[in-house]
Amino acid sequence: MRSLAVLGSTGSIGTQTLSVLCRNPGQYNVQLLGANTNWRLMEEQIRAFRPRWAVLADERAAGQLQARVADLNVEVLAGERALAGLLASERFDIVVAGMVGHSGLLPVISAIKSGADIALANKEVLVMAGHLVTALCRQQGVTLLPLDSEHSAIFQCLQGHSSKDVKRLLLTASGGPFLGKSLDQLANVTPAQAVKHPNWKMGAKISVDSASLMNKGLEIIEASWLFGISPEKIDVLVHPQSIIHSMVEFNDGAVLAQLGIPSMELPIQYALSWPRRWPGPDSYFLDWLNLPSLSFSQPDTVTFPCLELAKAAIRQGGNSPAVLSTANDICVEYFLAGKLSFYGIPRVIERMLAVVPWQASPDLSSIIQTMESTIRETRNFIESME
Numbered sequence: 157m158r159s160l161a162v163l164g165s166t167g168s169i170g171t172q173t174l175s176v177l178c179r180n181p182g183q184y185n186v187q188l189l190g191a192n193t194n195w196r197l198m199e200e201q202i203r204a205f206r207p208r209w210a211v212l213a214d215e216r217a218a219g220q221l222q223a224r225v226a227d228l229n230v231e232v233l234a235g236e237r238a239l240a241g242l243l244a245s246e247r248f249d250i251v252v253a254g255m256v257g258h259s260g261l262l263p264v265i266s267a268i269k270s271g272a273d274i275a276l277a278n279k280e281v282l283v284m285a286g287h288l289v290t291a292l293c294r295q296q297g298v299t300l301l302p303l304d305s306e307h308s309a310i311f312q313c314l315q316g317h318s319s320k321d322v323k324r325l326l327l328t329a330s331g332g333p334f335l336g337k338s339l340d341q342l343a344n345v346t347p348a349q350a351v352k353h354p355n356w357k358m359g360a361k362i363s364v365d366s367a368s369l370m371n372k373g374l375e376i377i378e379a380s381w382l383f384g385i386s387p388e389k390i391d392v393l394v395h396p397q398s399i400i401h402s403m404v405e406f407n408d409g410a411v412l413a414q415l416g417i418p419s420m421e422l423p424i425q426y427a428l429s430w431p432r433r434w435p436g437p438d439s440y441f442l443d444w445l446n447l448p449s450l451s452f453s454q455p456d457t458v459t460f461p462c463l464e465l466a467k468a469a470i471r472q473g474g475n476s477p478a479v480l481s482t483a484n485d486i487c488v489e490y491f492l493a494g495k496l497s498f499y500g501i502p503r504v505i506e507r508m509l510a511v512v513p514w515q516a517s518p519d520l521s522s523i524i525q526t527m528e529s530t531i532r533e534t535r536n537f538i539e540s541m542e
């Protein structure tokens with residue numbers, strides 16, 4: 157059995173990864189579970205999967221977990237450094253990166269340095285440091301397996317094809333809960349409205365990103381690094397039914413699309429079974445005769461300015477995508493806490509792109525410095541707005 161680590165095991169991606177593993181016993185040995193504070197769910201996961209290590213970033217939560225699992229042969233560690241240290245010193249066959257935002261950067265880099273393949277959901281890592289992550293993967297012979305449904309779709313369509321034959325990538329977007337709304341209608345939306353996604357059940361941060369269309373901006377950057385395609389050749393198509401998960405248009409006019417029900421379990425399972433495919437349960441299959449009509453439209457970048465901000469960050473290059481992504485992490489945190497309006501998110505990010513010093517080709521320490529100064533500046537700016 158291959159060894160596996162799940163970072164963010166208590167979140168939406170983490171729990172769905174463990175469900176896929178439950179349905180496919182004997183494939184992987186879960187050796188490490190990592191999360192932030194949720195020791196109760198982590199205890200259940202430890203009892204079900206019996207990993208060698210469990211790491212919680214929050215020290216108090218780790219203390220509580222330790223007391224609860226004292227009867228088991230599991231080593232409980234505390235803190236973000238402990239996680240990165242363990243990933244650097246132990247070699248797992250595959251690491252599922254399901255942490256959220258900038259918190260995943262150092263653990264993923266440590267895992268790549270140890271030679272583990274990465275099943276990547278935590279797209280912010282590639283947005284922040286795509287040039288470093290992809291270079292390190294090449295150097296270490298590590299495969300990056302996309303978990304994002306759009307990127308998994310493109311990865312599947314590209315099997316057996318060369319990126320050189322691609323005319324463009326078509327990233328589909330559901331449009332989120334506010335599709336069709338105007339600027340005025342969205343001025344006072346609440347966090348509860350923003351996280352109510354019509355097709356997908358996801359963690360709070362990515363749900364807000366989907367509502368603001370920042371998610372699609374991050375995905376353009378992610379796709380560009382994953383597939384070595386320039387961002388100008390990546391277009392977004394709003395497709396509210398979320399049946400086509402993305403498409404590849406080739407130079408000869410042929411288009412390959414990947415279709416399926418909107419469930420993250422499918423791309424997670426594909427990454428874990430790649431290059432093979434494990435059989436799926438009946439619930440994974442499309443009901444062709446009862447499919448809704450599939451529709452496509454352009455994204456509304458006036459009502460959803462985050463998409464254009466992401467494109468601006470790509471054009472600026474250097475550390476700008478790291479500023480964009482980190483500022484967005486903090487803005488979403490404040491929005492979810494009711495301390496920033498929905499349109500405060502793009503306003504603050506635009507400001508951060510202007511004030512955080514630009515660097516042309518940042519190394520890892522410059523990216524970390526950019527991340528830390530963006531966190532500080534973003535917090536200060538939002539607090540000063542009150």
Ligand SMILES: NC(=O)c1ccc[n+]([C@@H]2O[C@H](COP(=O)([O-])OP(=O)(O)OC[C@H]3O[C@@H](n4cnc5c(N)ncnc54)[C@H](OP(=O)(O)O)[C@@H]3O)[C@@H](O)[C@H]2O)c1
Nearest residue numbers: 164166167168169191192193194213255259277278358359
């Ligand atoms: N959910 C989806 O359907 C989906 C689809 C595509 C891509 N993604 C991407 O996948 C990533 C995870 O999304 P999600 O929706 O699964 O998020 P989520 O439900 O909020 O889960 C986040 C996970 O990360 C853990 N975590 C948070 N901060 C941490 C830290 N500092 N150290 C260690 N662990 C930490 C959380 O632990 P606690 O539970 O203890 O807080 C939780 O296990 C995001 O980058 C998202 O964009 C998600």
